[in-house]
Amino acid sequence: MRDVRETRHQQRRRQGVLPAAERPRRRDGRRGAARRRQRGYLVARGALSRAAVLFDIGDTLVRRPDVGPGRRxxxxLGLGRDEARTITGWLFREPFASPRALAERLCEAFGLSDRIAEPIGQxxxxxxxxxxxxxxxxxxVAAVRECGARVGVVSNIWAPYEAGFRxxxxxxxxxxxxxxxxxxAGVAKPDPTLFRAALNALDVASAATIMVGDSLEKDVRPALALGMHAIWVTPHTETTPELDARHDAVRDAADRVRxxxxxxxxxxxxxxxxxxxxLV
Known part of the structure; x- marks a missing residue:
């Protein structure tokens, strides 16, 4: 029997598994344990066996210009607000491969000359x-991954701004x-398609997922509608009365939004x- 145990120990050593007596011990004591709990290490064995956090990009992880690309x-090109909204819809829903491809689409749609290529490129x-x-x-984001939770990005964005984020x-x-x-994807928030795709890709339940974003309409409300939790990072352009009034819109889900x-x-x-x- 002793020979069998020794053989098993040798096999486990070759697999990189040390006997309990030889494993390194933590020396951080109670403070270290409390610190690990605070940093969320209970996600692996605690209330959430599998969790995820989804992040928006613009005005959440990076600052964006005050004027969006469609309006710019x-x-x-000397076009109006209606045209700006149409262009924004194209940018966020179509994978233009280059400035020239976008310029060709604009020329075709609005009857413009091919001289628009330069400002589009700029x-x-x-x-x-x-x-x-x-x-x-x-x-x-690093803290989320360190806790063992999964991370996804759900964003209304176009190709050059994704490159800028990276x-x-x-x-x-x-x-x-x-x-x-x-x-x-060909769809934009608040369409639930992007949120559902993220949940499926990460294999997590909506109740174990948080959406983090700056928009009430495009991030918070659609996430709550799918049963997710939400953290609303309030835009730096909004005043306190505006925030209070808009927060009233999600009070029915007060236990799931922060x-x-x-x-x-x-x-x-x-x-x-x-x-x-x-969450609260």
Whole structure:
């Protein structure tokens, strides 16, 4: 019998498994255990056996320009607001491969000359350089993955701005396990298609998922409608009375939504949810 045990020990050693007596012991004691709980390590064995956090991109993980690309293109071409809305819909729902491909579509739709290629190119390449990481973005996403939860991105976006996000947040990119981007899917938020695709790709239940975004209409409400939790990172352009009035719109789901001022507060709320299943 002793020979059998020794043989098993040798086999486990070759597999990289040490006997219990030889395994390194943690020396951080009670403080270390409390710290691990605070950082959400209970997600693996606690209230949530499988959880996920979905992030919006613009004005959530990176700062975006005050004027969107559709309006900027319309202004550059001397077009009106209706045309700007139409262009925005194309940008966020169609995978234009290059500035020239977009310029050709605009020429065909609005009867413009081919001289528009230059201003279109300028706006396209500007969008690749304009995104700037929001303070605390990398730390927030990294904390989610460190806890054992899964990470996805759900965003209304077009190709050059995705490239700009990847440039601005290189440490976030490898942490993202599913990219649900409107211009690739052909649909835009608040359509639930992108949210459902993220849940399916990550194999998580909606009740164990948080959506983090800056838009009440495009991030918070559709997430709540699918049974998810939501963290609303309030836009820096809104005043307190506006926020209070709009928060009234989601009071029926007060136990599943949290309004925060920045990603540092969002991170704290996320870790609490991952640790004990409660957002508020």
């Amino acid at each position: 293109i319309a202004d550059a 706006i396209w390449y500007a969008q690749e350089t304009e995104p700037v990481e929001v303070d605390g973005a990398t730390a927030c 440039r601005a947040c290189p440490k976030i990119v490898p942490l993202v396990e599913t990219w649900q981007l409107s211009y690739c 309004v925060v001022a920045d990603l540092h507060a969002a991170r704290t709320a996320i870790l609490r949810f991952l640790a004990d299943g409660r």
